[in-house]
Structure formats: C-alpha cells, structure tokens
Amino acid sequence: MYRFIFLLLFGCSLHLAAQPIIMFPGDANNDGVANQYDLLPIGVAYGQEGFPRPAATTDWLPQFLPQQWPLSLPVSGVNLGFCDSDGNGLIDSFDIDAIALNFDSVQSGAQPPPMPYLLPDTCFSCPKPILRIGFDRDTAMVSDTFYAVLTLFYPPNVPPIQGALGIAFNLKYDPENVKDSLTRVFPDTLPGDLMFVTATNTLAKSWRAVPSGSIGFGAAGRGMNALFFPRPLGVVQIIVDEAIIRSTAVDFWMEAADFLIVNHQEQVVCPGLVLMDTIVLFDPVDAVTEAGSWQKSITVFPNPTGGWLTVQSPDVPIERLEMFDAGGRRLPVGWPGAASSTKLDTSGLAGGVYFLKIFTADGVAVRKVLVGK
Numbered sequence: 001m002y003r004f005i006f007l008l009l010f011g012c013s014l015h016l017a018a019q020p021i022i023m024f025p026g027d028a029n030n031d032g033v034a035n036q037y038d039l040l041p042i043g044v045a046y047g048q049e050g051f052p053r054p055a056a057t058t059d060w061l062p063q064f065l066p067q068q069w070p071l072s073l074p075v076s077g078v079n080l081g082f083c084d085s086d087g088n089g090l091i092d093s094f095d096i097d098a099i100a101l102n103f104d105s106v107q108s109g110a111q112p113p114p115m116p117y118l119l120p121d122t123c124f125s126c127p128k129p130i131l132r133i134g135f136d137r138d139t140a141m142v143s144d145t146f147y148a149v150l151t152l153f154y155p156p157n158v159p160p161i162q163g164a165l166g167i168a169f170n171l172k173y174d175p176e177n178v179k180d181s182l183t184r185v186f187p188d189t190l191p192g193d194l195m196f197v198t199a200t201n202t203l204a205k206s207w208r209a210v211p212s213g214s215i216g217f218g219a220a221g222r223g224m225n226a227l228f229f230p231r232p233l234g235v236v237q238i239i240v241d242e243a244i245i246r247s248t249a250v251d252f253w254m255e256a257a258d259f260l261i262v263n264h265q266e267q268v269v270c271p272g273l274v275l276m277d278t279i280v281l282f283d284p285v286d287a288v289t290e291a292g293s294w295q296k297s298i299t300v301f302p303n304p305t306g307g308w309l310t311v312q313s314p315d316v317p318i319e320r321l322e323m324f325d326a327g328g329r330r331l332p333v334g335w336p337g338a339a340s341s342t343k344l345d346t347s348g349l350a351g352g353v354y355f356l357k358i359f360t361a362d363g364v365a366v367r368k369v370l371v372g373k
C-alpha cells in the first residue's frame with residue numbers, strides 16, 4: 001500500500017518535470033504572436049538558465065523541448081523555456097533576435113497552447129511614467145527629414161524598486177504625407193542597460209503584416225528595473241513625401257497606444273500621460289497655387305520685405321500667425337486677436353526665406369516671405 005502511494009506520487013512529479021514544451025522562437029510570452037511585447041518576458045527572465053533545446057533554430061517552426069524549465073514567469077506563469085528563443089539554455093539579449101526575425105508571425109500550435117498575455121497584478125505603488133513624443137522642429141517641407149524624439153519621464157527621486165523594467169507600445173501616424181517605407185527607428189542604446197525591439201512598416205524582415213503608419217516599440221532592462229528616471233528611449237526618422245502638395249499645410253503627429261509596462265516582477269505599471277507634439281508639413285510653392293478661394297484671397301505684401309509686412313485676409317478673419325525660418329525654427333510673432341488685416345515687423349530678421357503660417361477659422365494658409373537686407 002505504502003509503496004503504491006510512493007510510486008503514484010513519484011510518478012506524478014516525474015510526469016510534471018518531464019512535461020514537454022512546443023514553442024515558437026520569438027513568441028516569448030506564448031500569446032500566439034511575435035512582437036515587441038515579447039521583449040518584456042525576456043527582460044524579466046534575463047540571466048536565467050534552463051534546458052537547451054535540441055536541434056534549436058530561430059525559424060518560425062514548432063520546436064520541441066523535452067521538459068519544462070524549472071522556473072516560470074512570476075505573474076503570467078509562462079514557462080521560461082518559451083523565452084529561450086535561440087535554444088542555448090540561457091536567457092539573454094541574443095534571444096531578442098528571433099522577435100525581429102519573426103515579427104508579426106502568428107501561431108496556434110504551441111504546447112501548452114497560446115494564451116492572451118493578460119497580467120492581472122497591477123503595481124499600484126509604482127509611479128506612472130510619462131511618455132513624450134516631441135519633434136526636433138516645428139515645420140518640415142517636401143523631402144525634409146525630421147525626427148520624433150521619444151522620452152520617458154519619471155518624477156525625481158523614484159527608487160529603482162518602484163520603477164519599471166520595460167515598456168512596449170505601438171506608435172501610430174498618418175502615413176499619407178511621409179515616405180513611410182523610409183521611416184526608421186533609432187533606439188537610444190546608451191549607456192547600454194536597455195534592450196530594444198523596434199519594427200517599422202518595412203523593417204522587420206518580410207513578415208510585417210500591420211498596416212503602414214504603425215511602429216512597434218519595446219525597451220526593457222536586463223532583469224532589473226532600468227526605467228525610474230527621465231531618459232530618452234529613441235528617435236524616429238521621418239521623411240516628408242513629395243505628394244504633400246495636395247494641401248496648403250498638414251499637421252503631422254504620432255500617437256502611442258497599447259501600452260504594456262512591467263516591473264522586474266512582471267507586475268503591470270500603469271502608464272501616465274502621453275505628451276504629443278505636432279509638426280506642420282507643407283510645400284510653400286503649392287501652398288499658393290493650389291489654395292482654395294479664401295486662401296487665395298490672403299495677401300502678404302510687400303514681398304520681398306525688410307520692414308513692415310502687411311497680411312490681409314478679406315474673406316476669413318486671421319486668428320493667429322506663426323513664422324518659421326528656412327530651418328523650421330519658430331519665430332516669436334506677437335498678435336493680439338482676430339482681424340482681417342495686420343502688420344508684422346520684419347526689420348529684426350536676418351535676410352533669407354521665411355514661412356508665414358496664417359490661421360483662420362476655415363483652416364491654415366502658408367505664404368513664403370522673402371526678407372531682403
């Protein structure tokens with residue numbers, strides 16, 4: 001009798017230990033898809049060791065691991081065998097390569113079967129980081145290159161234990177007026193404590209399946225909270241398309257969505273505010289030639305100028321003016337309120353090309369202004 005019980009128990013534990021895994025390299029959280037969110041489990045499990053995978057490859061193929069690793073992720077319970085993308089028995093930064101390689105690939109053949117990566121525990125005591133998406137300039141013209149700068153802000157003096165290990169989100173933007181296929185992401189790799197996964201419309205092998213105008217971004221520390229102080233995460237390089245001439249001026253911005261932020265214990269940290277900047281894209285020549293009737297009625301004279309510049313809009317009152325130099329820098333322009341005519345003093349400006357952005361209730365018009373000296 002005793003012997004029977006012993007055999008039964010032993011048999012159970014043997015069965016558990018030897019429970020095999022079928023995994024897909026790059027789907028580290030086994031939710032059925034490889035993407036930037038798989039960086040977070042690798043960050044949490046960084047440095048852990050387990051069983052190497054026989055005949056391992058990083059190709060998107062079901063791969064057999066004869067037994068589970070001794071440890072699982074603390075909240076989701078996903079076995080660490082899923083995080084060892086390259087199958088060498090160690091979880092480190094090399095396991096990230098398979099995410100980029102297989103980005104957006106989906107699977108339903110894992111064992112245990114894939115489950116949504118839903119983390120119920122929220123770290124209520126953790127401060128919420130603020131993500132700022134700022135641009136390096138205020139305006140950009142046809143074929144110009146400009147940069148969106150991603151910065152994460154924490155309040156001062158947050159102890160590392162209350163910070164976050166990593167963050168993953170989707171950046172979305174209207175791809176119509178930019179060369180979407182040339183959009184590039186440059187992670188801020190200094191001082192080297194963060195690991196990154198980024199995927200643009202075209203830069204994630206050939207598997208990228210999401211619509212254009214979407215960037216997957218993930219940054220994570222190596223087994224410890226690397227996010228607890230203000231720091232840049234990276235920049236997105238964007239080039240203005242020639243096709244922008246259809247409009248006088250286009251506001252461009254990026255939105256961040258689908259946040260997942262976890263700490264070193266895989267607990268969810270709530271995201272704070274997202275601060276979004278906008279940049280104005282335009283073609284100064286066609287801003288004049290393709291304008292609607294109210295925009296055509298706007299006159300700016302004398303042009304070239306060197307002193308007082310008159311701006312008149314007989315059809316729609318002017319609400320606000322903005323002036324930019326050829327480098328896209330915004331210049332201070334004082335303006336009291338809505339009127340159909342106003343004057344600007346250009347005598348303090350250096351000689352060169354400027355762009356005047358004229359805001360009305362019906363929209364925005366842009367005029368090229370030449371300041372001669």
Ligand SMILES: [Ca+2]
Pocket residue numbers: 026027028029030031032033034035037038
């Ligand atoms: Ca996944």
Ligand SMILES: [Ca+2]
Pocket residue numbers: 084085086087088089090091092094095
């Ligand atoms: Ca590995």
